[in-house]
Amino acid sequence: xxxxxxxxxxxxxxxxxxxxxxxxxxxxxxxxxxxxxxxxxxxxxxxxxxxxxxxxxxxxxxxxxxxxxxxxxxxxxxxxxxxxxxxxxxxxxxxxxxxxxxxxxxxxxxxxxxxxxxxxxxxxxxxxxxxxxxxxxxxxxxxxxxxxxxxxxxxxxxxxxxxxxxxxxxxxxxxxxxxxxxxxxxxxxxxxxxxxxxxxxxxxxxxxxxxxxxxxxxxxxxxxxxxxxxxxxxxxxxxxxxxxxxxxxxxxxxxxxxxxxxxxxxxxxxxxxxxxxxxxxxxxxxxxxxxxx
Amino acid sequence: xxxxxxxxxxxxxxxxxxxxxxxxxxxxxxxxxxxxxxxxxxxxxxxxxxxxxxxxxxxxxxxxxxxxxxxxxxxxxxxxxxxxxxxxxxxxxxxxxxxxxxxxxxxxxxxxxxxxxxxxxxxxxxxxxxxxxxxxxxxxxxxxxxxxxxxxxxxxxxxxxxxxxxxxxxxxxxxxxxxxxxxxxxxxxxxxxxxxxxxxxxxxxxxxxxxxxxxxxxxxxxxxxxxxxxxxxxxxxxxxxxxxxxxxxxxxxxxxxxxxxxx
Numbered sequence: 001x002x003x004x005x006x007x008x009x010x011x012x013x014x015x016x017x018x019x020x021x022x023x024x025x026x027x028x029x030x031x032x033x034x035x036x037x038x039x040x041x042x043x044x045x046x047x048x049x050x051x052x053x054x055x056x057x058x059x060x061x062x063x064x065x066x067x068x069x070x071x072x073x074x075x076x077x078x079x080x081x082x083x084x085x086x087x088x089x090x091x092x093x094x095x096x097x098x099x100x101x102x103x104x105x106x107x108x109x110x111x112x113x114x115x116x117x118x119x120x121x122x123x124x125x126x127x128x129x130x131x132x133x134x135x136x137x138x139x140x141x142x143x144x145x146x147x148x149x150x151x152x153x154x155x156x157x158x159x160x161x162x163x164x165x166x167x168x169x170x171x172x173x174x175x176x177x178x179x180x181x182x183x184x185x186x187x188x189x190x191x192x193x194x195x196x197x198x199x200x201x202x203x204x205x206x207x208x209x210x211x212x213x214x215x216x217x218x219x220x221x222x223x224x225x226x227x228x229x230x231x232x233x234x235x236x237x238x239x240x241x242x243x244x245x246x247x248x249x250x251x252x253x254x255x256x257x258x259x260x261x262x263x264x265x266x267x268x269x270x271x272x273x274x275x276x277x278x279x280x281x282x283x284x285x286x287x288x289x290x291x292x293x
Numbered sequence: 294x295x296x297x298x299x300x301x302x303x304x305x306x307x308x309x310x311x312x313x314x315x316x317x318x319x320x321x322x323x324x325x326x327x328x329x330x331x332x333x334x335x336x337x338x339x340x341x342x343x344x345x346x347x348x349x350x351x352x353x354x355x356x357x358x359x360x361x362x363x364x365x366x367x368x369x370x371x372x373x374x375x376x377x378x379x380x381x382x383x384x385x386x387x388x389x390x391x392x393x394x395x396x397x398x399x400x401x402x403x404x405x406x407x408x409x410x411x412x413x414x415x416x417x418x419x420x421x422x423x424x425x426x427x428x429x430x431x432x433x434x435x436x437x438x439x440x441x442x443x444x445x446x447x448x449x450x451x452x453x454x455x456x457x458x459x460x461x462x463x464x465x466x467x468x469x470x471x472x473x474x475x476x477x478x479x480x481x482x483x484x485x486x487x488x489x490x491x492x493x494x495x496x497x498x499x500x501x502x503x504x505x506x507x508x509x510x511x512x513x514x515x516x517x518x519x520x521x522x523x524x525x526x527x528x529x530x531x532x533x534x535x536x537x538x539x540x541x542x543x544x545x546x547x548x549x550x551x552x553x554x555x556x
Contacts, residue, residue: 072512076505083501090494090533093543105489155487164484209410230410231482242484262484270486274473281473285372285466 006068011077014065018116019081022109031099031106034160039265042157049115049153053122060123070123078120081113114152121149140287143280151273158266166244167259169194174217178261189219190239192259198227199252212243212257228259239263294342296356296397302339303394306332310367310390314383317374325383329371336364350415356400359393362422366390369426377459389429416478420471427467428535431503434460435528438521449517458510461524465503472496491544495534502527 001009037045060067068074089104097103104110125146132138165178165186174193177185195213202208211229216222218237226234233240245258264270309332316324340360343351351357370386373379437457441449475496476486487493506523509515538544 072508076508076512079501079505079508083498083505086494086498086501087530089489090491090498090538091541091543094489162485207410209413231414233481233484240484260484264485267480274476274486277469278473281466281469284462284469 004064006064006071006073008073008077010068011071011074012080014074015077015081015113015116018112019109022107022112025108025112026100031103032108032111034106037157037160039161042160046153046157049119050122053119053126056119057123057126066123069120070127075117075120075124078113078117082117085110085113114156118149118152121145121152125149136287140280140283143276143283147273147276147278147280149273151270151277154266154269154273158264158270161266162264163262165261167192167261168256169212169214169259170256171196174215188239188261189237190241190261191217192241193217194257195225197246197254197257199246199254201252210243210246212259214241214257214259216241233262238265294339294346299339300398302335303398306336307387307391307394308332309335310383310387313367313371314387317383318380320380322378325374326371329367329374329383333364333368333371340364356397358418358421359397361418362425363390363393363397365422365426366393366429369430373430373463377456379456385429385433411482414478414482416474416481420474420478423467423474424471427464427471428531430460430467431464431528431531434464435525438524442518442521442525454517457521457524461503461506465500465507468500468503472500491538491541492534495530495538499527499531499534502530 001013056063056066056069060070085104088101089110092101092104094104095102100107125142128138128141128145163180165180165188167175167178167188169175169192171194174191176187176191178188179185193215195215198209198211198213199207200209209229211227211232213227214225214234216224216226216234216236220237222236224234224236228234228241228243230243233242235241240262242260242262243257244260247254247256309328313325313327313329313332316322316328340351343357343360351360366386366389367383370382373382434457437453437460441453441457445453475493479488480486502523506520506527509520509523533541
């Protein structure tokens, strides 16, 4: 063991080491507090992470472990750990503010394994970019791996900057205030006035459509009249307005409509990653598996 | 144009696809291509006329979703056939398409079934159709793995492993597209692209499992039988994602994806 070249066994030991380190962190500092990563902390963490990956790549000839990180023997065990931890997550009921396995997303071993996978992605992307051979091999590879790298890193770090608030609007009453997920009332840069709540039902009484005719006024002096449907949010000034609910006691006669307003400044980056992976998947289908030589 | 006319178009299409499938077995690829494409055109003509007479794309009801599924299956089969010339793929896609056509023919009441507002989205059909196709192709890969592990047992030919690998690549590509379509839809419907809903968690597990297979197969000096076992294990996880989670205690009442639980 630990004789070069390292193999899958060493890969599993490194992953296991990360799990133990994660458990030690969980015991000593407690679960990860993702809210602490709000801007600019997440920007600095991302810069540091990218710098670390660049250093690992540049020092790969000097430090064997950094070279090993870019191999299948490192990547496969990391993915096996990720699958096992995610299966545990899928089998145990998750709740926000839970502990250990009940809140996997804040559980250090789970997060460290995914960070490790992302770091591996970063190193192999740099190696591929510096050793391009043919676009037919490299383009799908880069779309898939770089897309996943961008989506994983920006979705995770950007989560702290996402704002989700609820706004309860009565008919003909402009509303500026909204309620955050932790129950605080805040003033929004957008006001919504409900003009009319629309509810249609099927013959059997089940809901067919619910929507709201609204007037939106923004602090940037925009004045908009629009209709917000389920599945058809309206976007203004970086906020997406969703039809969320209504007075279920009143049904079609509801005099209020509840909206969810979501702002996610990192969304374009996540979408860039998602669209790269989509293009990569199309390439994977078009070009197919490896060819025997 | 209405569902009453569906049977004529369906019979014509299935007959043409069957001729295509038969021609593929007989290595008459010109007939295979033209019959399958003609069948697709006939079938699409019905979809198009439904579209016009409904004055909306036929994507809303489950019956309409199955219509697209029955259309895309032979199309995907044809693309796979044109790439790798597998004789059996057109038969496979024709039979699957026939199953969904039969459901539409013999269970006509579902055509008007109501659809809750959250499902009324242009993403609904592609998300489901792409996933169904991925499941079908990965099912075929699993059949290959079982055949190579338990029936053939030794002396797996490189070509046989190539078929398995290619099926996994196609299936994984569609699995990825289905998952990402789901993410884009979720952003429009629920305000976030990934919420670790139990269905999403198991979709991520399934996706990672197939990624392990793909990467393990690239590893120099890997064990082929272990690779085939990974494939079978991945398909078990896929079943968990598809319908297994409906029975998991950890997901009761916490997933927007659990089907057929009436409240």
